[in-house]
Amino acid sequence: MSDTDAPARPLHHVGSDVPFLVALGVIGGVYVLLIVAMLVADAAYMGHTVDNAPTSTWVSPDSWLAPLVHNPIAVALADRNIQYSIWLTLISCSITTILSLWVAVPIGYLLSRQQFFGRNLLDAILDIPIVLPPLVVGLSLLILFQYLPVVVREAVVYEIPAVILAQFMVACAFAVRTMRATFDQIDQRREHVALTLGCTRAQAFGLVVLPETKRGMLTAGTLAWARSLGEFGPLLVFAGATRGKTEVLSTTVFLELSIGNLEAAVAVSLLMVLAGVVVLVVARLWGSRGLTL
Amino acid sequence: MQIERLHVRVGEFALRDLSFSIPAGQYALLMGRTGCGKTTLLEAIAGLKPIESGRILLAGVDVTGRKPAERNIGYVPQDGALFPTMTVRRHLGFALTIRQRPRAQIARRVNELAELLEIGYLLDRTPTGLSGGEQQRVALGRALSFGPQTLCLDEPLSALDDQTRQQIIQLLKRVQRETGVTCLHVTHNQSEAEMLADVRLELVDGRVRHVEKPSGGNGTSAGATGGGASAPQSTSVTGE
Numbered sequence: 001m002s003d004t005d006a007p008a009r010p011l012h013h014v015g016s017d018v019p020f021l022v023a024l025g026v027i028g029g030v031y032v033l034l035i036v037a038m039l040v041a042d043a044a045y046m047g048h049t050v051d052n053a054p055t056s057t058w059v060s061p062d063s064w065l066a067p068l069v070h071n072p073i074a075v076a077l078a079d080r081n082i083q084y085s086i087w088l089t090l091i092s093c094s095i096t097t098i099l100s101l102w103v104a105v106p107i108g109y110l111l112s113r114q115q116f117f118g119r120n121l122l123d124a125i126l127d128i129p130i131v132l133p134p135l136v137v138g139l140s141l142l143i144l145f146q147y148l149p150v151v152v153r154e155a156v157v158y159e160i161p162a163v164i165l166a167q168f169m170v171a172c173a174f175a176v177r178t179m180r181a182t183f184d185q186i187d188q189r190r191e192h193v194a195l196t197l198g199c200t201r202a203q204a205f206g207l208v209v210l211p212e213t214k215r216g217m218l219t220a221g222t223l224a225w226a227r228s229l230g231e232f233g234p235l236l237v238f239a240g241a242t243r244g245k246t247e248v249l250s251t252t253v254f255l256e257l258s259i260g261n262l263e264a265a266v267a268v269s270l271l272m273v274l275a276g277v278v279v280l281v282v283a284r285l286w287g288s289r290g291l292t293l
Numbered sequence: 294m295q296i297e298r299l300h301v302r303v304g305e306f307a308l309r310d311l312s313f314s315i316p317a318g319q320y321a322l323l324m325g326r327t328g329c330g331k332t333t334l335l336e337a338i339a340g341l342k343p344i345e346s347g348r349i350l351l352a353g354v355d356v357t358g359r360k361p362a363e364r365n366i367g368y369v370p371q372d373g374a375l376f377p378t379m380t381v382r383r384h385l386g387f388a389l390t391i392r393q394r395p396r397a398q399i400a401r402r403v404n405e406l407a408e409l410l411e412i413g414y415l416l417d418r419t420p421t422g423l424s425g426g427e428q429q430r431v432a433l434g435r436a437l438s439f440g441p442q443t444l445c446l447d448e449p450l451s452a453l454d455d456q457t458r459q460q461i462i463q464l465l466k467r468v469q470r471e472t473g474v475t476c477l478h479v480t481h482n483q484s485e486a487e488m489l490a491d492v493r494l495e496l497v498d499g500r501v502r503h504v505e506k507p508s509g510g511n512g513t514s515a516g517a518t519g520g521g522a523s524a525p526q527s528t529s530v531t532g533e
Contacts, residue, residue: 189370190376196341208376
């Protein structure tokens with residue numbers, strides 16, 4: 001029987017893909033809208049407070065300088081406590097980032113390349129700071145230091161080192177994850193070739209593998225920095241929220257809210273949003289593709 | 294190269310009791326189907342996979358327990374595995390830099406290799422954007438740079454088009470002739486064996502067989518290795 005003589009078989013009918021795609025768009029869109037709306041609301045609130053700001057003795061309300069001078073962010077930036085908070089935040093986040101990378105690179109490499117007894121247990125332990133409630137991390141650190149010598153305890157707890165340690169505990173866990181993924185993406189055969197060319201394991205790591213991790217390290221670093229910036233729970237418990245001492249931007253928001261200064265709280269929050277956006281842009285532009293925040 | 298009763302295990306997969314030898318300065322092709330353990334065997338010889346038992350002798354020296362760096366084996370993995378952060382010049386000088394040779398000697402060796410492999414125009418480029426054939430030339434130069442006695446090549450032609458494949462085959466022949474290096478080349482391609490092999494080996498069911506070379510070939514054959522490989526078609530030289 002030729003093809004033309006064969007009875008026509010009914011074609012399989014499929015429905016439209018549009019409802020599926022619309023459902024995806026709606027569900028995703030609601031969340032994205034919520035994020036954007038949240039930030040727009042902050043900005044709108046700031047705009048409102050600028051309009052209602054008291055007139056300055058040296059800048060006319062009609063002057064083009066007025067929005068800059070009467071801006072709550074500018075007012076917040078002029079506050080000595082908030083200036084201290086900004087500096088402590090920048091310094092502590094940067095130290096935390098460096099420490100996190102120092103730890104994350106060897107652990108990430110070890111987990112990516114070595115098979116050893118207890119590897120899965122180590123892997124699980126490294127996730128603990130990520131899954132633990134932040135307050136519990138702070139409380140656990142506080143309890144831990146009760147068992148340490150008084151000299152160490154007094155030098156750390158409720159002092160600046162506590163700020164860094166509290167930030168480090170969580171930020172490092174994220175950096176480890178990122179560095180492990182970075183090493184997983186690097187072809188191990190390149191190391192093998194380096195070994196046959198005369199390298200020790202350390203030379204193969206330092207000369208061949210490490211230069212390839214630049215983007216991954218940048219991503220891990222920015223992620224650690226961003227996590228440190230947003231850290232609050234462990235800081236509150238372990239470092240306290242003492243003005244001019246252990247106050248970082250997240251604690252500033254808390255302290256300003258607690259005294260009813262909503263404008264300053266929102267202004268500092270916007271500063272943090274700005275810092276977060278900068279970190280996000282850095283990570284997207286120069287970080288490792290597939291590992292971005 | 295002499296392999297004696299080699300046992301290699303990787304997870305559930307195992308190569309057992311492999312024995313074969315390749316006379317010095319000869320080009321051996323190890324053939325076998327995909328997944329039969331060719332790369333595992335090559336990596337074990339290069340010291341990159343731990344072995345359970347057996348011996349690996351290179352130029353009469355037992356290198357079984359030695360680190361990869363101490364075996365004097367040049368290794369060319371599939372697709373080259375070039376270092377993305379290094380220029381071609383640094384690739385060719387890498388092994389000598391590790392050995393802390395004088396700069397002038399490194400520069401001289403780089404130029405020799407660039408001339409031999411016809412990659413002088415690539416010296417200041419990184420691997421990004423190099424064609425498959427160029428990458429293989431660089432990988433070959435890197436492996437030859439420190440003057441190894443043995444060269445292990447893992448399917449170096451598998452990702453190349455026909456024309457480039459022919460060029461690299463001619464290059465491999467010339468390099469082997471000029472350097473006198475003993476080569477173990479892993480492939481599943483019959484035509485590569487016909488064009489390159491002095492010695493033909495086949496890995497089947499975890500055993501190495503020594504395959505008789507058809508008459509009119511360009512090299513010595515079964516008689517060169519141990520195990521009495523003189524059967525008309527193929528002869529097992531495994532010790533099991």
